[in-house]
Amino acid sequence: MPRENRASAPPSSSAAAARSLPRKAFAFGAHRLLGALGAAAVIFVVVGLSAPAEAVPSFARQTGQPCATCHTNFPELTPYGRRFKLGGYTATGGTEPWEVPPIAAMVLPTFTKTKVQQDMPPTNTGGYPDAHVNDNFVMQQASLFYGGKIYENLGAFVQGTYDKADQRTFLDNTDIRYTRTVNIGGIDAIIGLNANNNPTVQDVWNTTPAWGFPYVAASLGPAFSPPGTQIEGSWAGTTVGTGAYAFLNDMLYVETSLYHPMSKGMLGALGYACGYNADYISNVQQGWAPLAYPSVAGLPFPAWQPFTQNPQNYTIACSSSSLANASPYWRVALEKNWGEHSLMIGAFGFYPDVLPGRIIGYGVDHYRDIGLDAQYQYISGVHALTLQLTHISEMQNLKGTYAQGIASQFIAANNILNIYGLPVSGGYASSSNPLNYLTSFKATAGYTWDHTLSGYVSYFHVTGSPDFTLYGNAMLGWLGSVSAGGLGGYPNSGPSAVGLPNGAGLIFDFAYMPFSKGGPEAWPWANAKIGVSYTHYLSMWGGTSNFDGNGIFYNGSSWRTHSATDNNTLFFYTWIAF
16 A cells, blocks of 8 residues: 655755754643543544545645655655654644645556466455456555644544455554653653554654555555565554654654554454454355355356355455554664765564464464664755665564464364354464564665656565475475375465475666646645556565476466566556645
């Protein structure tokens, strides 16, 4: 999903810009703090249920500045843009929220083409009905935003999105802040309280996952891609985070937060695939489907199709996992600005306890994600250069997943039925190892000329420990076929022939931004980004050709194996905000 922030008061120098943020005396009582938090909570719920919020020309209206003040290549922030966000989106200089409400909108039409057509149209059941195996044009998303000051020191960035590919409306990125500027022992500081729904969405550097490159990606392809760590989007929109931060001496940033699980009812209300009747659908309707409606040539009998293809019924069981309890997150970063240069070195961590498949009784999985990141920017006149590095190391204690795998084998071997008298449906997680690791690395370089033309290149690399159950193993599939009396060639149960998550690739992005320095006369706050992106996969799931070990097959146009480069993706997009 695309992401974006917007501008604030002028200065040419980013350091000067940061110092120009309004400072107010640190004098408020406990009742004012509680009142602000209460208002934030009300907005979080009300706005969430009504689904507004994200890309933000409303920031430009509020500050009276063009988008280029806060962005090199939106949504990438300048040093001043980072301080506008740290200040709670409350800096003014243009219109006040009671004069013109800080509402904005965005549309994102896209076209996606993979090197080789996909095995099947790239949507879920009940999703976009017109998807093709290749050459997909779609209005990828339309978003409504509340972006800016709410009252005094309270501000918000809230996005509600309609996703055409998934045919649903949901609460997207949300970041609500209450901030104060204080002086602690002669050191100026911005301190704040924060509520958000996506780990790292509150971060102000474009090296953490929520706002990292690529800033926009295809939702209709490709079919295969390397796995990610828990902090790289696993909990976007499905958690509630609360925390506090401080930015000391215009240099040192520290933050600590807790992320809490959402109930099934809340997830359903916010537009996520988790209805109130999710358990009933998972245990009863899915269980009766193959019994009441037999298949014909491997396809569902037409009488069953109205249920499986009706978006209203596509609430299935909730998303595969949930947080088991409050999970801590921390962030520290040191940024130094001198002249046209800016350098940040930082670290962050996330420790989610996860209930795999939302199935209780088998324990939980414990993850430890530790990230190291750095960002350098040179901004002078018409030139803006950005260099970024991110390395995330994840340790996985898969206690719950491993136990569920053992239990599912026992259940299958003994024909155990559920409380409805039906065979236990899928949903049990499984792994070969109780302990695994996963590492994600990304290096990005980007140049923007005159806030108008940009070119970026990024290298990504994922490595991890082998797990033949989580990721697949072609040899085990072949042996399973032979032991059952077959001749081998039994399909691999996972995407990797060798049980590895490893993958690597390059992303190239070129864009034209005609309105970064001011929109058309009729609506000067409008912005647009017209771009093309190309992703080239060097390896996938531990291999390059036939990486899943399933051998030669006919994909509808040719006989071939699954190869990493088959997923190479050409992506055209037009990002319009107004």
